[in-house]
Amino acid sequence: MSCALPEKTLVLPLPRDGAGIAVPAALLAQLADGLHAMAQPLTILRGAIGAMQLAERGASEDRRYVDMSADQIGRLCDLLANLRSLLDVAQSEAVCSPQDWHDLVGGVLEGYEGDLPTSGVRMVVTHLNDSMRVLADAARTEQAMRAALDMAQALASHGDEIRCRVLPDGLELRNEHGRGKGLNSSERLVLSLVEAAICSQQGTCRFIEDPFCLSVTLPRQGSNITSDCLEAVV
């Protein structure tokens, strides 16, 4: 029996049962993005540790390098967690069940609405009235929403207003002033995670880089699921 594989896939052997898994080229590219992102904090960490090995330093220098190292280790942990999540999404099926969309997304938005004091960014949330029931994996959707909201904030500048529209079956994040900031490899990894999590539920994900606009939708309950996940428009 033959099994057709998508183009540009690698088959990795699984040692336990001898079966193979197909790794799409897109996933490989996303993992490579993750490795690229990790190279930045690793470089700083390596430099900071090297500097701490010097004989002549003051206590304040030590403190600075220790703090710097801690920050970079935190970044690395976040990146690893995102890589892990990306692989989890790729390796396991979404467990979708009917959900009230506004209930699902409402809990996630609670921590984000209003002024974000540390960044000087304001998030304005508007709800369209008619919430639909969608077929969603609640945990995976919440993870994707949080990642999307974090990315919208990270790409915003002081004084920007992020407009968050809760659609009947999705969410749109828009920052009209969010011009001029390109995605770095860490942000591309987060975007990949959002896309993968939403697309694994047969939803759609659309991203426009400049000005920033990220919109996702999930399939409505009872609808025929035929849509493919849209690619990001970058």
Added chain:
Amino acid sequence: MSGMDDPQLYASEPVTVDSSSPNQTNSLASVSVINRSAARRILIVEDDVSLAGFLGGELEAQGFAVEQIHDGEEALRILEAKRRFDLLLLDLNLPKLDGISLIQRLRPTQPRLPVLVLTARSRVEDKVKALESGADDCLTKPFSLIELLARVQALLRRNSGVVPNCSTVGDLIMYRDQRRVERNGRRIELTPREFAILDVMMRNVGRPVSRATLLEEVWNIAPSESATNIVDVYMKYVRDKVDLPGEPRLTHTVRGVGYELRVA
């Protein structure tokens, strides 16, 4: 153990830091390979703001004048605006205009600017492509800071044949490659900034050097009244170390202009 971790690389020729000098960060002050920096200007083009900041801080601590840009288009704009830099540190994965395209567009107008590519792409093909596009050297992240500094120095050395290693005025001698200054056999310990000032002065022996020139050469900032004060402060540090009581004065104030180094 990596090269960065090798204490031997940090061991020789420590720079004595003058604690009375303000605003000195001396993160790697005892790194010997950095001591020829003398306010060379480096443009860092790196989209990771943290990494750019870290590299900028460490290079500035060695006396380099550093600017940071986080996207390719802005970097090209600055470089095409005829801003003079002695070296470009360039990431390849940049928003708006990638590093390879930036080099290709830069080379027709700035064929001699040394370009050191910093990349997280470890494939040989990527490095070859960068070098073929006009980069002078390539370093893969995560790299050792000491290796970066050594490569920066090597590229700058390759491009600075006109500045002699050794300069003298009277009994004052400067050995640039050792970052060593002596007067009448007496070793003069200078911070990187003070060394940079004296370096500019020694390249202009017998000619007045304006405060504006020193600001531009040493600090890479535009002249302003408040900024020129810092020149005077640092010049006093240099003068106090070079001209001890009883020695013939070599550093002179040229009223309304700046300073001059000459034998009385």
